[in-house]
Amino acid sequence: MDINFELYKVFYYAAKFESFSEAAQKLFITQSAVSQSIKNLEEKLGGQLFFRKSRKVKLTWEGELLFKHVEQAYNFIKSAENKFYEMKNLDTGEIRIGVSDTICKYFLIPHLEKFNVEHPKIKIQVINRTSSQILELLKNGLIDFGIATLPVKDKNILVKEFITVEDIFVACHKYSALKDRKVTLRELTKYPLLMLEKNSTTRHNIDHFLEQKGVTFTPEIELEDIDLLVEFAKIGLGVACVLKQSAFNEIEKGQLFEVEMAEKLPPRKLGICTMKNVPLSRAAAAFIECLQRTGHSLQS
Template sequence: MSNNSVSLRQLRAFIAVASEQSFTRAADKLDLSQSSVSTLVHELEANLGLRLFDRHTRQLHITQAGAELLPMMKKAVSDIDSVILSSSELKTLGRGRVSIAASSVQAALVLPYYIKQFALDYPDVKVELHDVAEHQVTKMVSSGEVDFGIGTESVNRPDLTAYLLSTDAFVVVMRADHALVHKRVLRWRDLTDVPVIGPHVGNPIRDRLDQALAIEGITLSRLYEVYLPLTMVGMVEAGLGVAVMSTALTKLATGLGLVMRDLADFDVRREVSLITHADRSLSPTAQRFRDILIRSRFEAFQN
């Protein structure tokens, strides 16, 4: 066998000649000159060290070796064509998958809006949304389980990159009949004497809030500690206390008839970031979704 590599053009020429049983008709089919097709077949025969056709003055017959190789070569060309088509579809977002990890609030109240818009533009791309606990977002991005994540946990590690999407203010969520509703000016110290519902220690949102309040000498005592924001809202609605939550929960809280109040003495905010792996390239589909989120910076939910 020759050291030269078998080329896709050689395989296509051989298949066309075998199909048409003529160099002339094969050349027309491939839109090449007859001499070019003949050269390609000769090169393939030289590379394989086999005669593929018996050539006579007016007749052309495929050899036994050529007949045995023909099905394999057709499959090889078909497989390569499928790879080329798939890569083209991925590049143009004609197919593909985007996998996102997000905290429950972002997954439930923010991302569905963007998933719908993306699906209208790219209906054949599958979007997988993993609604997980806040601390799991960075873990899933780091391990490669998802393309990127949306979270509020501070990212200070070399394997991850964070793009700021938005900032949310912390507000007090309470029932409309709660005593604090009637206070003209509500301050953080007003919350030290009422039952507060909040996340467990170690939750990045709680840590951000507690650190900011500690600077002002304020400590909130949580009567109830739960994991999910939906549970917090439900407990507030049941009259078990008030909750300090971000404005991302506005739609859910007001839907249950609850009141959200700003705190007048100082503003505490949390950052919502898009988190990617620093050393891993995104697919064209994931990159397009990421770019949409970065450009929008969650602007649909800033009001």
């Protein structure tokens, strides 16, 4: 049976105020329109809903039963409406973000902190994965958006460029022979190298660059975590290829130095990835707007 919600709306107001005239005033319609709506509903249901008196009306037993259900439905609708407005005004909601540990630590945390202060009722969930894993999470609907190393070749994923980052080689005093001079990629192959695992997008981009230069690196150690690469470099296990920001403090303290390369690694672009034709929640859209607005400052 098709439900005419307008009839139930009129019934709700008439029952609540026990008056057709008051219902008409609240709904901005005529009293005769209220009477006709109630008559139509009674005919539709096959029973009487009100006892008509002079100015007031009283619900029949069947009307009382119906009103309890309609009132509950009305309250649910009002609650849903309020939640909708809260989400629209960023008073509630949830954001699910996919991002690598390193990018989260060195670029995203200040923005997470600021957004949380401005919108404390928004729940933020951060899932740490590699770029390829982030894209899978996105396609499976497990995150709202992800930050991944470009390029992304999936046509179903919409990419907006976020920031450009730089990968560098760092070493401790054990490899001081590499300090204060230009070092070629081929010379670097003679040293123990510490790099990200081969399956990562970042490593794939580096290997592609090396291939174009006719150079092959065979790392001594491969890890998933850039911060661990920095730590291993500090204790002299080799020359590490890391995100520049991840080694900034160690370089400042003199624990590591940047190996100045004759052929620098190409800058790496990161993008904000969302699914095409899948609308974002207001909270997720607001966070992305914040990132895009201030993306340039993250690179300083």
